[in-house]
Amino acid sequence: MEWSIQEIARTAGTTSRTLRHYGEVGLLRPSRVAANGYRYYDAHALVRLQRILLLRELGLGLPAIAEALDGDRGPADTAAALDAHLELLEQERRRIGRQIASVQTTLRKLREGEPLMADEVLDGFDHTRYEEEVTRRWGKAAYERGDRWWRSLSEAERRGFQRRQRDIADDFAAAHAAGESPDGVAAQEITRRQYEWISAGWQGREPSAEAFAGLGQMYVDDPRFTAHYDAHGEGTAEFVRDAMRVYADRNLA
Known part of the structure; x- marks a missing residue:
């Protein structure tokens, strides 16, 4: 199965120009270029683009992303990298969940005239999001x-x-x-x-x-x-x- 560059750009929320640039710098080459010049991407390219977008959200530049992806030697390496990304996303989801709950509590108390508690209002906004990781690494x-x-x-x-x-x-x-x-x-x-x-x-x-x-x-x-x-x-x-x-x-x- 494969997708056109327009389909991929639309689904990923990016542009065809960005995808072409990724191809020009060797980061994401199309799996096939048709006779009319249209670019198509297969499932392997789709997974690679997912990793590129994840690493971009972490703040990495394109050279660093290329180096990270070039270290992959096959599906096992890709799966291991995605496992690590998934853990980071789960941590971020838990942190955002705490922020949502905090804002909901603040709104409810403001509307009902209840007193606000600092630990409720600021939950999810401080460094305690690193608690799990620090505890796992150093106790x-x-x-x-x-x-x-x-x-x-x-x-x-x-x-x-x-x-x-x-x-x-x-x-x-x-x-x-x-x-x-x-x-x-x-x-x-x-x-x-x-x-x-x-x-x-x-x-x-x-x-x-x-x-x-x-x-x-x-x-x-x-x-x-x-x-x-x-x-x-x-x-x-x-x-x-x-x-x-x-x-x-x-x-x-």
Whole structure:
């Protein structure tokens, strides 16, 4: 079974021009081009387009998407990648479900003149959406420590903490673009700041060498983190991972 480029564009909510561009850059080639020049796409191309759209929603640029898709070696790899996407979508659905319930509760109480509770109004809008993932990776105690610490900060302190991270990411990207080595002095100085920034949230229990290097690996393995770092410059996530691994071996082992 196959679909014309117009059918695919209409169903995906995109344009024929976008699909042609994907073909020109080698991201999504049509399965067949008719004698009249019309492009057609089969089921394999349809699945590939689904993955492209999912990765675009995560914020990845086209070069990063091409690299991710080129790593597939067959249906098993594609299925594994879609499993990971599905987990992310399920997490997002649960978060949005909490937001919907929160807004519904707020509307009902406003209309009925009932007092509002902060935890009801703001449910689904805070960092607790990461609770399941943090607990799975590092244990419930680690999440609870970080949660208590985050809630203890003022709004200004939270913005400052987030600004520090953006500055560090920008400096990593600049070092990578300048051709610095992950094990060089400049990169390792930025990584020291990264370690201090991460340690703040661990509340007196600084991450071990294994945990710190593991975080760096997660920046590459998890498309959400890759998108965050590569938004500062293509390849930044891998550069950060390598720098963190060197720092862990040199200073934390």
